[in-house]
Structures are given as C-alpha cells and as structure tokens.
Amino acid sequence: MQIQVENLGRKFNKDWIFRNFDTTFQSNQPVAITGANGSGKSTLLQIIAAILPATEGKVKYTYRQKNIEEDKIFRYLSLAAPYQELIEEFTLQESVVFHLQFKPFRNQLAAGEFIKKIGLEKARNKPVKNFSSGMKQRLKLGLAFFSDTPILLLDEPTSNLDKNGVDWYQQHLSDNIADRLVLICSNQPYEYEICKRIIHIQDSLIYIR
Numbered sequence: 001m002q003i004q005v006e007n008l009g010r011k012f013n014k015d016w017i018f019r020n021f022d023t024t025f026q027s028n029q030p031v032a033i034t035g036a037n038g039s040g041k042s043t044l045l046q047i048i049a050a051i052l053p054a055t056e057g058k059v060k061y062t063y064r065q066k067n068i069e070e071d072k073i074f075r076y077l078s079l080a081a082p083y084q085e086l087i088e089e090f091t092l093q094e095s096v097v098f099h100l101q102f103k104p105f106r107n108q109l110a111a112g113e114f115i116k117k118i119g120l121e122k123a124r125n126k127p128v129k130n131f132s133s134g135m136k137q138r139l140k141l142g143l144a145f146f147s148d149t150p151i152l153l154l155d156e157p158t159s160n161l162d163k164n165g166v167d168w169y170q171q172h173l174s175d176n177i178a179d180r181l182v183l184i185c186s187n188q189p190y191e192y193e194i195c196k197r198i199i200h201i202q203d204s205l206i207y208i209r
C-alpha cells in the first residue's frame with residue numbers, strides 16, 4: 001500500500017491549518033504524527049482517510065500497483081479515533097457481527113475469538129451504550145487492529161485506557177502491523193514506539209523528522 005500526498009493544504013474559514021505538505025507513506029513504515037493540541041493532526045489523518053476534503057493538493061492511493069479512487073478507500077482502511085462513532089444500541093456481539101458484514105477479520109478470526117482478544121467476554125450481551133469509555137476504546141481499537149485492511153489509522157489510541165489497556169494496546173499493535181500502512185496521531189511516545197518516522201505539525205508547517 002502506498003499513499004502519496006502532494007502539496008496538501010487545509011484551511012478552516014480563513015485560517016490555514018497546514019499547507020504545502022508533500023510525502024509518501026508506505027506499508028511496513030509506520031509513521032507518528034505529532035504536534036500540540038489544535039495543530040492539525042486529526043485534520044491531516046481525516047484528509048488521508050478521505051473523511052474530510054483537502055482545500056488544496058492531492059492524496060493518491062495505490063494498492064498492489066492499482067490506483068484506488070478516493071471514494072473507495074474506506075474499504076481498505078481501519079480507523080480508531082475519538083470522533084469515530086460506535087452503534088450504541090447494539091450489544092457487543094451484535095456490533096461484531098454487523099462489522100463482519102462489511103470487513104472480515106485478519107486470519108479468519110471468528111467473532112467469539114475477537115471478543116476474547118479484546119478482553120470483553122463478560123460484556124458480550126451488554127449494549128455498547130452501557131460500556132465504560134475504556135471498554136469502548138478497546139472495541140474501537142480491536143475492530144481496527146483485527147480487520148483485514150491494508151491501512152491502519154489511529155488517533156489518540158490509548159485515550160481512556162488504564163495501564164492494562166495500554167499494555168494490551170502495545171502488544172496487539174505490534175502483532176497487527178505487518179504489511180500494513182500505519183499512521184498514529186499522538187503526543188505520547190509510548191503510543192508510537194513502533195514508529196521510526198515522525199511527522200511534526202507546528203505553526204501550519206509539517207516537518208518530517
């Protein structure tokens with residue numbers, strides 16, 4: 001998988017959040033996106049996920065030597081982010097079965113095994129609306145980690161997780177990144193220890209470290 005970003009810029013109202021950004025993201029080269037609160041990390045991630053349009057510039061997606069249109073890229077990506085919604089009325093079991101209608105899990109993982117892997121067996125029949133914020137975060141991360149997609153996008157991945165949850169995150173992240181293009185928006189180094197490349201956003205400019 002490759003994502004090529006050319007002359008990317010985004011403004012809200014009259015303010016440029018960032019401008020003139022060029023880079024290429026590749027599978028097996030996980031990248032952290034860092035920067036102060038409000039610097040534009042989530043905005044950049046949402047443009048790459050084709051959730052938000054860019055104001056100028058282009059994002060090009062290539063998978064197995066074929067161009068993927070922007071309106072099809074959702075099929076190729078998994079995203080875990082604070083602004084991503086879960087279906088609150090569904091139980092955990094129903095949420096997983098619903099998800100599997102659109103995106104299968106890696107290595108043919110079954111729904112029951114998935115629920116064990118995210119450590120929520122006791123909540124199998126509980127509605128998601130009654131989950132704690134940490135339980136919701138485990139579900140979001142699990143769906144992203146274990147879905148069979150070549151792109152994995154994470155925004156503030158350990159928010160609401162306790163120490164056990166952070167250990168769980170680090171373990172499953174490293175187990176599920178092979179052959180995937182991984183981008184992590186974060187200011188917590190323990191969330192992006194696997195990333196050798198860091199992109200830092202400051203004062204509307206994006207620096208590659």
Ligand SMILES: Nc1ncnc2c1ncn2[C@@H]1O[C@H](COP(=O)(O)OP(=O)(O)OP(=O)(O)O)[C@@H](O)[C@H]1O
Nearest residue numbers: 012013017035036037038039040041042043044185
């Ligand atoms: N829909 C919107 N309308 C107007 N301004 C917006 C909108 N969405 C984001 N912004 C502004 O864009 C800037 C970047 O926001 P963004 O959420 O991308 O930052 P961030 O680096 O992810 O922040 P944080 O670390 O707090 O999550 C902020 O100044 C924010 O107020």
